[in-house]
Amino acid sequence: MSEYNKQLLNKGTIIGLVLFGLFVIYYLVLGQNPFSNIKWLSTIIQFILLYFFGKQIAVQFFGSKKTFKVLFTTFMYIVLVYTSLFGASTYLYSIFVDGKFTQMHIIEALEGLKQAKVLMPSQKALLSSLEAEIKAMTSGTLIWGEVLNKLLGGILISLIYSLILRDKNIELQEETPIAIS
Numbered sequence: 001m002s003e004y005n006k007q008l009l010n011k012g013t014i015i016g017l018v019l020f021g022l023f024v025i026y027y028l029v030l031g032q033n034p035f036s037n038i039k040w041l042s043t044i045i046q047f048i049l050l051y052f053f054g055k056q057i058a059v060q061f062f063g064s065k066k067t068f069k070v071l072f073t074t075f076m077y078i079v080l081v082y083t084s085l086f087g088a089s090t091y092l093y094s095i096f097v098d099g100k101f102t103q104m105h106i107i108e109a110l111e112g113l114k115q116a117k118v119l120m121p122s123q124k125a126l127l128s129s130l131e132a133e134i135k136a137m138t139s140g141t142l143i144w145g146e147v148l149n150k151l152l153g154g155i156l157i158s159l160i161y162s163l164i165l166r167d168k169n170i171e172l173q174e175e176t177p178i179a180i181s
Helices: 003-029 039-062 068-096 100-119 121-135 139-165 168-174
Strands: none
Touching: 003 039, 003 068, 039 068, 039 139, 068 139, 100 121, 100 139
16 A cells, blocks of 8 residues: 555544544533534534645645645545544444434434424425434434535535645646647
């Protein structure tokens, strides 16, 4: 395995472990639902770590030849590693240690649904079907949804970071001039 791949795996693993650690802190220490509004702190930390780790790897291995493709690939490998690790560790935690956070999330979602029923009485059928979906939620579906959120957020932020950090001079040199006759 090349040093580049090792660095990608290491940095992705660090972010994945930090995210799982925050999940455990939210749930066990703070007694909060880790999938509620408190998860925004995890999202901010995830994006900050992705920026610094991705930039560090790109500078270390590509120097001043950081094209959009190289940066996006670097960021996406890191994103794939940490979302996979976060999803697997959270799911295993729910199976082997404590899966009560799913019930906590369902209770909070149903409370929010009660408020929505008061605000939107005309949408009774829609809210009833939503209530059935919430009650049928399992740890797997809850965690899968969170992994998809992290993955899609990672893709979006990788695009943004790649556009910001790319070396614009290289992009211009790679274009072929148009011949005018």
